[in-house]
Amino acid sequence: MAKVMKKKPEPVSVQITMENPKLWAAGRNRIVAMEDCGVRTRIDVTEGTNSTVEKEGMAVATTAVLDEVLGINPEASDIVINEIPGVSRGKGGIMLASQTKADRKAARKVG
Numbered sequence: 001m002a003k004v005m006k007k008k009p010e011p012v013s014v015q016i017t018m019e020n021p022k023l024w025a026a027g028r029n030r031i032v033a034m035e036d037c038g039v040r041t042r043i044d045v046t047e048g049t050n051s052t053v054e055k056e057g058m059a060v061a062t063t064a065v066l067d068e069v070l071g072i073n074p075e076a077s078d079i080v081i082n083e084i085p086g087v088s089r090g091k092g093g094i095m096l097a098s099q100t101k102a103d104r105k106a107a108r109k110v111g
Contacts, residue, residue, distance in 0.1 A: 001043070004057045005050050027075065039066050040078045046096070047083040055081050 002009040041062055050058075059079045066072045087097040 001058065004061050005045065005054050007045075039070065039072050039076075041066070041080070043079070043081045044084055045081060046089055047085045050081075050083075 001007040001012045043058065043062070058081065062079050063072075063074050063077055066077060067074055087095065089096045
């Protein structure tokens, strides 16, 4: 996310949940072996902070990493990039929309 979507690496977190491949299907076919398992990936970003090209690049990069690390079946992977409105995001108990850009810059200097 830092490289492709130009996000600061510090707040980026990743969670991978492995599912029993027998519970998955791709293209009407049951997945029977772990190496055929697909992965559902959810990426949340603040609305309007990434272009379509960046989001497409993130989908390609995510698929490549998951295939390299987990040996997934790319056809059975699902990548969703959710754009969360800034008024619906918060950090440290403070909603981002309640802070001005100058407030956030000043907080980074202090912290």
